[in-house]
Amino acid sequence: MEKQFVLRNVKRVSGEAIDIVIKDGKIAEVTKAGNGHGQLVFDYSGVYVSSGWIDLHVHAFPEFDPYGDEIDEIGVKQGVTTIVDAGSCGADRIADLVTSREQAKTNLFAFLNISRIGLKRVDELSNMEWIDKEKVIQAAKKYQDVIVGLKARISSSVVRNSGIEPLRVARTISHKTSLPLMVHIGSAPPSIEEVIPLLERNDVITHYLNGKENNLFSDKGEPLQVLMDAIERGVHLDVGHGTASFSFKVAEAAKQHHIGLNTISTDIYRGNRLNGPVYSMANVLSKFLYLGYSLEEVIAAVTTHAANWLKKPELGRIKVGDIANLTLFTVQNNPVTLIDSEEDKRVAERTIETKGVVANGELIEC
Ligand SMILES: [Zn+2]
Known part of the structure; x- marks a missing residue:
């Protein structure tokens, strides 16, 4: 070159x-x-x-299964120049994730999982002994150039009998480290009414358009009061499409109620990249064009909005x-069928x- x-x-x-x-x-x-x-x-x-697209929620630690993938497969090959690993690693393995950046062309930042084992297991918060506060604080300090926040997955299959306790501990560590939280939401318990009030300004709710039982909208598609209050407090909303966390019905309700589009992220890893329903960042972005957001709004959600949240404005400008x-x-005028996590389909014109x-x-x- x-x-x-x-x-x-x-x-x-x-x-x-x-x-x-x-x-x-x-x-x-x-x-x-x-x-x-x-x-x-x-x-x-x-x-x-x-400016180069930023994906705020990916899984870039290939060793972990199912939630893992190669950095450049989910980065530059997707049109994404900066990825943020969403808590694949906790204190035990974060050093390895940080080292892996050196071989990659994609820029990489990370949320540190509050569980020391990270996604080595997918019930990483089911045993409170795996949350070692001191280890989290040490790792956050040691890798402060890479770590942009703390990750806590707060849904039933992850926390099991720990309930809301892991989130309370995450809140304490967040205050001690001055790092915001990214909280994954999903099935209850704990109920969404218990989870959301614990989130503060600059914290991130990822999977906010999920269509599970415990989601942020009523059966009639009205945004819940806890969501409206969170937006008022300055809590950031992130898509985190993933295998199971994006519903056209919910996204249509969010659009109808003018819930602001903050960041669009994929929650991409091998399985949902190769077999769907994520496939690629471009596929996820096309879903938002279909929903009626303008090209400017869609691109802002993977450029300026993400860069500003990261407090790295240089990543969101030319x-x-x-x-x-x-x-x-490019934007192509080929009709294509898009599929969400509920196997609902929509035909997009662009x-x-x-x-x-x-x-x-x-x-x-x-
Ligand atoms: Zn994820």
Whole structure:
């Protein structure tokens, strides 16, 4: 790869056509289409560009099964230049996850599971002895450049007889470390009315559009009061589609009630990437286009909104002098059938397709 190259005729989501010149890994120039200079020119007429997509909920520790995958399979190959591992590892294995970043082209951050064993088992909070406060605090300090929050999966199959107690402990550790919580919600117990009031400003509810019994909407599709109160407090809503946590019906109710779209994430790992219903970041984004969100809103949910939550605004903009992390994609007018976690189907008229990325200055075509 040459040190300097030009992405010619790329379109911003606003429709404006531009050239982006990349030199020594950084954005050297953003100029009117046709005006960018360099020996190596890649013509991307008809292709959109945004700052590199950020996936706030993935499973990037391949050793763990079922919730594991290879970093670049769920990163740059998905059009995603930055992934955030959502608690695959606790204090026992976080060092290995951090080391694995070195081999990858995708940027990686992580939520640290409050259970020291992480997703080595899928009932990681069923034994309170696996929550070692001191170990969590030590690991959070040691890997502070990578760890962006703490993960607690608060649903019946994970906590079993521990009930709400793991979340109370998570809250204490969060205050001690000043790290926000990402809380996975799902089946009761504990009930959603017990879980949500414990969340504070900047904490993340992931799986907020799940269609399980214990979800955030009434049977009539009305948002529950605990959800409205959480939004009021500044709690962040994250999609975390996953195998079992995205329902078109619930997403349609959320849209109808103007529940703000904060971040779209996949909760991707081998199983739901290869067999669905996630497949890819582009597939998940297409679902939100189908729901009636504008392209600007959909792309903001994987760029600016995620970057701002991470307090890394440079990851959510295209600015001269920044390290080049960009995503190239198209919007196709091919009708396609999309499927949610409840096996509900919708036919979308438009779909998003990934063309490639520039990851830390390197052009990688999909
Ligand atoms: Zn997950």
